[in-house]
Amino acid sequence: MSELYLSAVLDEAERVAEQHDQIARSAxxxxxxxxxxxxxxxxxxxxxxxxxxxPEIDDVTVGYGEDDAMFDSWGDDVEWWETVAPQDGCTRFRIFYPNEHKVVPRGIVDVMAALGAWRVWAGNAAACGSYNHRERREVHYRWPEGHPVEELLHERLSGPAEAVAPDGGRTGDVRDRLVVDESCTCPDWQQRIPDGGCKHMRRVDNEIKRGRVPRPDGRLPIDAD
Known part of the structure; x- marks a missing residue:
């Protein structure tokens, strides 16, 4: 099931990049x-x-923003932060759904799991900002910047690397195995090209070594021999 939802997320993200690229022009x-x-x-x-x-869930509303920025706006007024403190470099999703659901709808759980986000809060929704959700429930998920699923989208948009590293993709510099032509779109890589790669490259390198994401040739390290 998780692979089906991951495919749905990546398919839609690819369409967003092609048809709504303006949302990321200053990102x-x-x-x-x-x-x-x-x-x-x-x-x-x-x-x-x-x-x-x-997913097929009626009457769902999604809001998101930087976790620390949301804390600055609402930290004194709501109880979310008493459970999990704000964290730098993360997106927080606020997902509202009908009160008739006694637990978080499975479709929401599956999509957020496919994205690699984790749940940090759930409860009755309260009126806040421009929405009135007093008769609804909400759940919060946190998702870190530089998550390996971003690299899967990079591969779809830019194509896989032409060749696997000489070591077979199991060891060595992360730039030998990055799926986006050995580069990254972040300012750190574009401006400095640091030794060992940027934080996104290093994260993907670690995930490949642990067998959590495929190598550029589509295989996990344990399947290489």
Whole structure:
């Protein structure tokens, strides 16, 4: 099931990048922007095309923003932060759904799991900002910048690397195995090209070594021999 939802998220993010690229024009991490907007469209049922793998949940509203920025706006007024403190470099999703659901709808859980986000709070929604959700429930998910799923989207948008590293993709510099032509769109890589790669490259390198994401040739390290 998780692979079906991951495919739905990536399919929609790819369409967002092609048809709504303006949402990321001023972003340091375009892939992060495309993916979180894709999640909003999937859960709210507003995709450009029929997505057979997408969730079917009525009356869902999604809001998102930087975790620390949301704390600055609402930290003194709500109890969210008493459970999990704000964290730098993360997006927080606020997902509202009908009160008739006694638990978080499975479609929401599956989409957020496919994205690699984790739940940090759930409860009765309260009126806040421009929305009135007093008769609804909400759940919060946190998703870090530089998550490996961003690299999967990079591969779809830019194509896989032409060759695997001489070591077979199991060891060595992360730039030998990065799926986006050995580069990254973040300012750190574009401006400094640091030794060993930027934080996004190093994160993907670590995930490949642990066998959590495929190498550029599509295989996990344990399948290499």
């Amino acid at each position: 340091d991490d375009p892939a992060h922007e495309y993916l979180r907007y894709a999640v909003l469209r999937l859960l709210e049922g507003e995709t450009d095309e029929t997505t057979t793998n997408g």
